[in-house]
Amino acid sequence: MSGATTYSTYDIRVRAVRAVLDERLPVTVVAKAYGTDRSTVHRWISRYQDEGESGLVRRTVGGRPRKLAQVDQNALQKIVLAPASDYGFETDFWTTRRLIQVFQSEFGVVVSKQTVMRRLHEAGLTYQKPEREYFELSEEQREEWIRTELPKIRRAVRKHRAILYFQDEANVSLTALLGKTWAPRGQTPKQKVTGKRAGVAAMSAITKRGRLIFRLHEKRIASAEVIDFLGQMLKHHPRRHLVVVMDQAPPHTSKATLSFIESQRRLHVFYLPKYSPDWNPDEKVWNHLKHQELKGHQARTKEELKAITDEKLTRMARDPRLLRGIYFRCCISELFD
Incomplete structure (x- = not known):
């Protein structure tokens, strides 16, 4: 598959597995649609067939004690899914820089951008461009x-x-x-249009x-x-x-x-x-x-x-x-x- 692999949420993993097993779409097509590779989709399918949907829940791994140990996935999701304005920011959207500031002020922990991004991915969160949802929309x-x-x-x-x-x-x-491309740090590439x-x-x-x-x-x-x-x-x-x-x-x-x-x-x-x-x-x-x-x-x-x-x-x-x-x-x- 060409392009970068994205991190998946539980919902994406369930949809991808159902697309292969229920809709009978090729694994290659599903992997491309969901921004991952074929081996990952095959692994999801194997876990689903062995354990059902519970097998698609992201698994934790062992290792040394980590920073933000007191902030589990549920707590992190609670922060990110709340408007950033609740924490004193001008707008509602979250950035890694804003989360670093919240972790320092709320928990007294100084963490790197890479640590924040890794914890967000582990919590099933990805950096996305929001879809418009109109004020006039009526759930009723x-x-x-x-x-x-x-x-x-x-x-x-x-x-x-x-x-x-x-x-x-x-x-x-x-x-x-x-789109985005690679370039030397500080040297923004140009595209003629x-x-x-x-x-x-x-x-x-x-x-x-x-x-x-x-x-x-x-x-x-x-x-x-x-x-x-x-x-x-x-x-x-x-x-x-x-x-x-x-x-x-x-x-x-x-x-x-x-x-x-x-x-x-x-x-x-x-x-x-x-x-x-x-x-x-x-x-x-x-x-x-x-x-x-x-x-x-x-x-x-x-x-x-x-x-x-x-x-x-x-x-x-x-x-x-x-x-x-x-x-x-x-x-x-x-x-x-």
């Missing part, structure tokens, strides 16, 4: 959706023997996202089996583009009913779009709760495209960006194993087994 609406809409989606799929798609849109920026502002609008839909349909546009997506894309999906499956789950963006719920949906006998559309992009597996497609496939791209014009985006999405569409791994990473994917 989400629970209501699971009680009412989820059963309707399942019934529609069974009744019509339909293909279930999750659909979403994104804007691909001409300004490339940059264009300073022009432009983007390509994109639509896609993904299934659990790793099918991907997409379309690119040079203008902002409105009702006409949504209707055109839904029509494209129906043409792609001329004899099948389609169940499409999407968010409640205005182009999805406009009168024109609703009228088109009602006119299509084989099309059954359902909507996710408001402000719930993390519940859409297709959102993971865009995350992978922007942060992996297009990372550091060298497009200088909108036309070049559209061409390279089309090339990358076409390559992804031809790799169902990759797409199944992307789909599986969504937190609600297991609800549709």
Whole structure:
């Protein structure tokens, strides 16, 4: 596997094992999706088969007495999962430097950055970029959706023997996202990118089996583009009913779009709760495209960006194993087994 290995949480280990044993995804694909190597996944599977899920709990190792012995994993998680502002910091996010200060002030222990990072990893914690969670999000609406809409989606799929798609849109920026690389300390490397502002609008839909349909546009997506894309999906499956789950963006719920949906006998559309992009597996497609496939791209014009985006999405569409791994990473994917 290329790239650095990341530390795993208990939840990640359980998901990875189930992806291999239940979803029958190849170990290589699962290892790549979860940022680890094949031997580690095989070890997790072996422990799971011998001990069940308890075998996936991180094991402690012996050795000399360590600093922060009075701070066990539960105590460390309690600190990190609380807002950093509770400890007098201006913002809620934690850094190793902030934790070093807390350990010194609360426990009178001076520790290194490496010690803090090692203890965080052992506690099943990783350094992550948070996903946006909107102030307007309603957990009550989400629970209501699971009680009412989820059963309707399942019934529609069974009744019509339909293909279930999750659909979403994104804007691909001409300004490339940059990845990390190695360089001499104090000498930040440079990456040439264009300073022009432009983007390509994109639509896609993904299934659990790793099918991907997409379309690119040079203008902002409105009702006409949504209707055109839904029509494209129906043409792609001329004899099948389609169940499409999407968010409640205005182009999805406009009168024109609703009228088109009602006119299509084989099309059954359902909507996710408001402000719930993390519940859409297709959102993971865009995350992978922007942060992996297009990372550091060298497009200088909108036309070049559209061409390279089309090339990358076409390559992804031809790799169902990759797409199944992307789909599986969504937190609600297991609800549709």
